[in-house]
Amino acid sequence: QVQLVESGGGLVQAGDSLRLSCAASGRTFSSYAMAWFRQAPGKERDVVAAISRSGDSTYYADSVKGRFTISRDNSKNTVYLQMNSLKPEDTAVYYCAAKSSGLYYYIRLGEYNYWGQGTQVTVSS
Secondary structure: OOOEEEEOOEEEEOOOOEEEEEEEOOOOHHHOEEEEEEEOOOOOOEEEEEEOOOOOOEEEOOOOOOOEEEEEEOOOOEEEEEEOOOOHHHOEEEEEEEEOOOOOOOOOHHHOOEEOOOEEEEEEO
């Protein structure tokens, strides 16, 4: 089992950058595929970016491609989401998720076993 704790959210202006972090408990972090999802008010929770357990493979939603970067440091049990050129439409609660098996990245909500509590990102225009 793994526990996930997100940090790094906040209120920024359009064009600014933020880096989200997700710290995982446990000694088997490197065996988990990880992802960031987000959920805006009244909308479904959607994948933003995903990364394989080795970090070699990544996925980005079209809406963030070229602006966001997902990475992981298995020695620190942490996954990151670097968000640049933020837009008001990026405003949402961002969730970290972990999947306990598989070699690749995964983008479906139901594939993830563990979730963090979420961190709010608000981008003003």
